[in-house]
Amino acid sequence: MDALLEVHDVHLSFGGLQALDGPSLTVADGEVVGLIGPNGAGKTSLFNCINGLYRPQSGSVRVLGREVAGLPRHRIAGLGVGRTFQNLGLLASQTVLENVLAGAYHATRGGWWATVLDLPDVRRTEDRLRARALELLTELDLADVAGRPVGTLPFGTLKRIELARALVGEPRLLLVDEPANGLVHSEVAELGATLRRLATDRGAAILLVEHHMGLVTSVCDRVAVLDFGRLIAEGDPREVARDPQVVAAYLGTAA
Amino acid sequence: MSTTATRPARTSGGGTTRRGGGTVAEWLRRPRPPLAPPRWLAVLSTVGAAAALLVVPLVNPSYVNLTVTLVMVWTIVGLGLNLLVGFGGQVSLGHSAFFAIGAYAVAVAGEAGWAQPAALLVAGVVPFVVGYAIGLPALRLHGLQLGLVTLALAMATPAAIRAFEPLTHGSRGIGIDGTPPAWVPLDHDQWVYYLALAAASLGYVVTRRLARGRLGRSFVAVRDAELVAETLGVNTWQTKTRLFATSAAYAGVAGGLYALLLEFVGPENFNLTLSISFVTLIVVGGLATVPGAVLGAIFVQYVPTLTSSISPAATGATYGVVLILFAFFVPHGLAGLARAALGPLVRRVPGRPKA
Ligand SMILES: Nc1ncnc2c1ncn2[C@@H]1O[C@H](COP(=O)(O)OP(=O)(O)OP(=O)(O)O)[C@@H](O)[C@H]1O
């Protein structure tokens, strides 16, 4: 099995604060890996290093064998990296459908000339994309709100819209940051099933940041635990949850 | 890090219906989707408008043709500028500079004996190249800084024209022969009218195609959430530079037509007020709408003329007051109002495709 994502000894600091202190991690095709840890552990920062929003001071991040550290951000999406944001990154002025369509940018073609000349290929791609987006919205129970501006919708719905946007680009590697936040119980179960299907049927590699341990244990093949930017445990979800160091890390912040 | 969309849910219905009450101000601010007429109605209104526009110069005195041509000239500027500012979210107060470059390109090409259509092509190409070169560094800047740099561009234009004396003849300006070629049985005003109509129609179609679909979505993504756009695969810098250059080309062609129409260019034609009127045009017409360029062009052509008949100093004041009113109360401009007024009618027309 080839690792789709290889993170090796990544260091990232903000001034004196060491946000990432050398974690290493791999995610293979078809694998769902949970990334957990207390607040401020560096989970979102690691995501930002993978899709280029932050540039680590040292270490390497490889996607499909390509080092992403030197790549411009938009090229990283082109490698097949999809992402949802912890605090949302939707286009506030646009409708749900338009937001989802935007997610296919890197996966579709149609440059300036082709668009100006309105080549048949551009039209066909757009038609197919719209059909696919509506399909996804139906799958994620969002079809009713497809035409609504996103500004008017509740947080949990927005999280699912972001997931739909990431999925429409058919990512090889999907980074999901707290997708269950704001979802009700039944929606969490559906979300778990969606992620699992994506990994099993499409062979996508998924890295899941989540505080909802039920979701983590039910969908993840493996779990990695971050604490103060360091990887403190890795392995089977259930075993990791019992690891004394992990328990201490969580208790430490809870106290 | 990125913009968020976490406003609390409102109880009112989907953006188009007027349910759940709300004040007039709220009604004015509500975003509305473009009108989506059924195909037969779209074809019919396009054919109707085309027929009317083709007949206008044949049945009207030349001063009417002149003003309608000016509306088309402003429309072309507005179409391009709205791509950059309305869709792409990059402010420019400097497009009078590109308008001037286009005008002088036609004047200089005319002196060199070039055919007018070829001169108009140059009037588009040169500002495109200049716009690209300026955009490369300038579009690294954001918001206020970009506004200031482009403002400086507009302010420097008349002086720059005078400084390039050998090419531009400085303050004396350049006279242009706008008469049609011998094989065209039209008067000057009719000929320039048709040139402008051709350019505006082409510009309209091109803008519509760019503004929708994959590219249009990438422009809006750059505007609404630049970092998110990059994670979606949009090369934001390239997108911005291309938008800047393209909008400069639109302004240049418009400037070229303006020069042919007036048959004269001089530095005083291209001052800051011109740039301000371009910005007013797209704000009043409706940011990020395509038909808004036409509505805004009609506004900047006719309304200041009306107000200046009251007082010659009124033009600037009109722009100021109208800009403020629209920015606060009618953020979607005249096009937004047209959508609000016509939307319910269009939706009742039979034969409309299911969305
Ligand atoms: N842009 C930034 N500037 C300064 N400090 C930052 C920045 N981004 C993250 N940090 C810091 O880095 C540390 C890790 O933050 P990060 O957001 O990665 O944590 P997290 O594991 O995602 O936490 P949570 O579970 O709360 O989302 C925190 O101390 C945070 O304050």
Ligand SMILES: [Mg+2]
């Ligand atoms: Mg986080």
